[in-house]
Amino acid sequence: MNIRETTLSARIDGKAFAADVRTHVADHVAELNSEHGITPGLAVVLVGEDPASEVYVRNKARQTRETGMTGFEHKLSAETSQADLLALLARLNADPAVHGILVQLPLPRHIDTEAVLAAIDPAKDVDGFHISNVGLLGTGQKALVPCTPLGCLMMLRDRLGSLKGLNAVVVGRSNIVGRPMAQLLLRDDCTVTVAHRHSRDLAEICRGADILVVAVGRPGMIKGDWIKPGATVIDVGINRIEAEGGKTRLVGDVDFDAAARVAGAITPVPGGVGPMTIACLLSNTLTACCRAHGLPEPDGLTA
Numbered sequence: 001m002n003i004r005e006t007t008l009s010a011r012i013d014g015k016a017f018a019a020d021v022r023t024h025v026a027d028h029v030a031e032l033n034s035e036h037g038i039t040p041g042l043a044v045v046l047v048g049e050d051p052a053s054e055v056y057v058r059n060k061a062r063q064t065r066e067t068g069m070t071g072f073e074h075k076l077s078a079e080t081s082q083a084d085l086l087a088l089l090a091r092l093n094a095d096p097a098v099h100g101i102l103v104q105l106p107l108p109r110h111i112d113t114e115a116v117l118a119a120i121d122p123a124k125d126v127d128g129f130h131i132s133n134v135g136l137l138g139t140g141q142k143a144l145v146p147c148t149p150l151g152c153l154m155m156l157r158d159r160l161g162s163l164k165g166l167n168a169v170v171v172g173r174s175n176i177v178g179r180p181m182a183q184l185l186l187r188d189d190c191t192v193t194v195a196h197r198h199s200r201d202l203a204e205i206c207r208g209a210d211i212l213v214v215a216v217g218r219p220g221m222i223k224g225d226w227i228k229p230g231a232t233v234i235d236v237g238i239n240r241i242e243a244e245g246g247k248t249r250l251v252g253d254v255d256f257d258a259a260a261r262v263a264g265a266i267t268p269v270p271g272g273v274g275p276m277t278i279a280c281l282l283s284n285t286l287t288a289c290c291r292a293h294g295l296p297e298p299d300g301l302t303a
């Protein structure tokens with residue numbers, strides 16, 4: 001097999017995977033609707049006018065409608081007070097048509113992010129950022145799980161079947177990716193190492209990984225010779241860098257071309273973890289809706 005073929009067979013198509021998840025979600029939504037007259041609803045709250053955030057919010061809203069759910073968009077000015085934001089969250093918490101609430105991060109500096117996340121009803125917390133969901137996940141109980149690590153887990157399970165006994169290395173310890181990812185891998189019986197900016201011998205730690213998940217936000221930081229032959233590599237980084245002709249392009253935290261020659265499987269950027277994150281937001285909304293109504297949850301969409 002030549003290098004090109006090896007590279008292609010190693011590529012995990014997150015875009016196609018996400019489309020499958022959305023189809024599965026849409027089927028279940030249609031069933032909920034016809035059998036119980038219920039339509040899952042997702043409220044997305046955006047504070048301020050960050051252009052990149054607006055693109056994500058627009059994509060989320062479109063995909064929400066495409067899967068048959070109701071999308072509620074709340075765009076607030078960058079000067080919105082914390083009190084006004086909390087008042088909106090109280091209304092959304094009380095609204096029976098809203099099953100999922102997402103407050104786009106980061107928030108403007110004058111707003112206390114922890115207070116805002118704590119104000120979301122944990123049962124509607126489809127980002128899984130409320131400390132109640134964090135605690136449930138950390139103690140192996142039923143929770144709403146953060147979308148990005150959930151998407152990574154789905155792709156790993158699909159690729160590897162059982163993860164039991166595998167050495168998993170998570171690079172990055174953020175609340176939104178690294179930490180919950182480590183919890184999920186532990187729950188699937190991996191031996192988990194969490195590495196971060198102070199870790200010594202990072203290359204050597206990575207070389208021991210059967211599963212390597214990288215979420216640090218540093219373009220191309222993980223080199224090809226840090227990858228164990230045959231390893232499964234999940235690149236969570238989305239970095240916009242300067243390209244030729246004054247343009248920009250997206251790259252991950254892993255040197256993709258070099259790593260793909262060594263890895264058994266690897267997610268590209270774009271087209272890997274990103275699309276799965278949005279698909280999992282929709283599946284979490286469906287999960288929250290089923291739980292709210294005491295109905296069975298769809299298979300394969302939860303951790």
Ligand SMILES: Nc1nc(=O)c2c([nH]1)NC[C@@H]1CN(c3ccc(C(=O)N[C@@H](CCC(=O)O)C(=O)O)cc3)C=[N+]21
Pocket residue numbers: 056102103104105106127147238250269270271272273274275276277278
């Ligand atoms: N409360 C909250 N929850 C989030 O989940 C959340 C957030 N805040 N704030 C911003 C980040 C970012 N995020 C992305 C989701 C999908 C893509 C995605 O689909 N990316 C495409 C490329 C898109 C492009 O071309 O720009 C890809 O990787 O293929 C990217 C980024 C969710 N976030």
